[in-house]
Amino acid sequence: MVTIYDIAKKANVSAMTVSRVINNSGKIKETTRKKVEQAIKDLSYVPNSAARSLISNQTKTLGLLLPDISNPFFAKLARGAEDKALELGYRVLLCNTDEDAAKEMNYIDMVLSARVDGVLIAPTCDQSLEQIDRLSDHGIPVVLIDRTIEGFQGDYVLGDSYEGSRKLMEHLISLGHHNIAFINGPSNVSTARERLRGYLETLKLNALPIYEHYISEIDFKNVQSGATKKIIEQLLCLEPSKKPSAIFAANNFIAISTIKALKELGLQVPDDISVVCFDEVEPVVYFDPFFTVASQPAQEFGKIGVQFLIERLSGGYQEDERKVVLSPDILIRKSTRSL
Amino acid sequence: MVTIYDIAKKANVSAMTVSRVINNSGKIKETTRKKVEQAIKDLSYVPNSAARSLISNQTKTLGLLLPDISNPFFAKLARGAEDKALELGYRVLLCNTDEDAAKEMNYIDMVLSARVDGVLIAPTCDQSLEQIDRLSDHGIPVVLIDRTIEGFQGDYVLGDSYEGSRKLMEHLISLGHHNIAFINGPSNVSTARERLRGYLETLKLNALPIYEHYISEIDFKNVQSGATKKIIEQLLCLEPSKKPSAIFAANNFIAISTIKALKELGLQVPDDISVVCFDEVEPVVYFDPFFTVASQPAQEFGKIGVQFLIERLSGGYQEDERKVVLSPDILIRKSTRSL
């Protein structure tokens, strides 16, 4: 591999002069600069980031930890993050945690070892705090995206799950639905708690009863293995007057598996049952907007997250924590109908 | 930041001994190992990859260059790649080229500077060869995914675009469609050429005429800006007997914009016109399989690609180039109908 010394030799100058040319620092005679630049071109030299990192103590690299890049919501988020990182001269290391705390822990080790300058993370659960603290202990700034954690100190960018939940519920109630089941994500994730809060509060505000058996929890892996069907079956077993006329799915993946299960059980959406959820179901939405959703600006999460992160790590922002909570858009489409 | 010297001092040994404990190399007395491990834990030391890279001349990092992570096809591919990389102890740097040769070039500089051990790339076009050669010149192995390039020397993993195209066309023809329009991607991408070849050949084999005005090209950016509509409008302007009864969209994004345009023009799929395409339209397919597609194993592309790449860079495989061409699955669903 070509080093700065090879260039120096070829251009008949010292390595330091080459370094100055590359970094445009110090005073360099025009003829020398030309010579050096020619040598760089001739030998197609590219500086070694590792060597630079060792001195500068920064890698110009960010860690991006999210559950699963093949979930369009997180893919959009990642895209926003990568775009902003590129714009600001940073690289992105991609990590899929699969909502798995153990995987997450290993990735934290990895990014620590990689000496990333900062970490953008959608934590798997509240227990992630311990791992995040390890990052902070090492002086690595962390920005949370999509989810927060109780006791976390620092910036975050999330959607307003409570508000979205409130509005989706109000929409269903306004359509005449009183028996609304709620299939939530794991309650050790902040979004799930907030969505539940919105669900319960809206029922209360509308003087509607809360049925415990309407509320269920399902995690990422069980959604993937099709366990949603069991939950739906149980809901459909209820006595006719208690049978839900609508289902509030806490996210797009749950919604998809819900629709699939309903279909397998011979039920049509929205004719037999209405369904709402969080997050767009991309890219269908572009040609056949079907789901009534609380749409979140995923790409913005990523962009703002990286912006905050880099402001922190470059010392450009030292003030209080910035907690950004973006409102979701409620998009009423074809998965809900009036009773 | 805690270094190996801090550990050495704390444990009252030399830095070398600490290094040996960490890497499990050489002979270490059990009591010494314990002491060192305790110190590592106490100071929560994590080795600095940059320093290691400098000596070992490897970064355990791969570059992943693809058009756009928010395209579910590439997201799946990325997921497969990242999974395999993790399994084999490698990290992944994510790069979105947006089918833009200039962006691609900058990323090549970036991965060169980052001294990645290898690069997995879905090149933007045939002209990418020059950039890829720069990587090879620096001794960095490259594996192509999804697309190949004329004159490229090395491994690749792609789908069989020709075969998929042949089968989609045969399907349409078997349904009685003779007037089939083809909206292709840019012809400087190998997949587009192969799909066109399949299109033309199938018509020929079935003794059907080839109409030049049935064939059009559209690039990524124009698809996003909605330019598909103009193409569709022109197709619908043709005299009744020449009006296409089916459209072959070269990829899922083109298919989506096609359906959208058709809808805006008041046409129903498949009642008024049939549509087929390459690649699944995720995640709709899980609950409402609509598109008749040539489905490609994107995740496998990523996995095999990384596997090949790491075999190359670790010197485990030195034989001839491996050209893997995976057959697509033809899945007949609801976007096509018999005439």
Add this chain to the structure above:
DNA sequence: TCATTTTATGTTACCGGTAACATTTTATGA
């Protein structure tokens, strides 16, 4: 018991850059 292995640990130099300081060259002005 003491030379000889074997085992355990330490020293030095280097990977490829750059900060800090040193030195040489050129320009400036009295």
Add this chain to the structure above:
DNA sequence: TCATAAAATGTTACCGGTAACATAAAATGA
């Protein structure tokens, strides 16, 4: 013309690890 400032370039040491070699400590055996 020559002291002096300014400009251009060079030297040295270090960032945090580890390979290669050196040495000390413990184990072995005749």
